[in-house]
Amino acid sequence: MNIESALKEAMAVDGTLGVALVDYESGMTLGTLGGGTELDLEIAAAGNTEVVRAKARTLAMLAIDDTIEDILITLGTQYHLIRPLSSSRGSLFLYLALDRSRSNLALARHALKRIEGVLEV
Template structure:
């Protein structure tokens, strides 16, 4: 296990990574952040908490027996990848990664967020 700061720094080394955060989706507060570019991760944490809550409500309303692994938001120049932690001890936490769409590899980004989850100790 490693500290959130060290794990986020390692994740940010991914090709095309612009910003990354760990967020408590109960409160919408960022627990730890790292960025390579100017990006308001505090605001993004709060807004993406609402995205997760809306999707959880949708799953419940549809009566699906499913859990969210990740959510991908595709913009014209960026990918925003949200991964809800599934490891015990990280309940209520998600990781949020902003990528440069022209340089990023989504498969590697998903793998990096899974590794982030496996590595951190809160």
């Protein structure tokens, strides 16, 4: 599945406000869909790049030899889900912003895992 198809599939998850594929080494997006005036995906991508980098540094300092499956940030009205892709795909992560009142977090996590499995970059 190419990037455009993957982003469209992620947007189909109930309650999705926006989705991005991001390179956390550079902070640049490889693709975005959704967002708009309520969510600037370029700013979100850059900010979440710092979150992923900080967590990776923390794991290294703790000598935890494991990988991050996903990172969840809960707000009063939104969920922000960050899923780093397997290291064989470089330094990429999928970012999904959800409306908390219209989404199911477990289904969203499952959908991102499935999308990751078929995404070809």
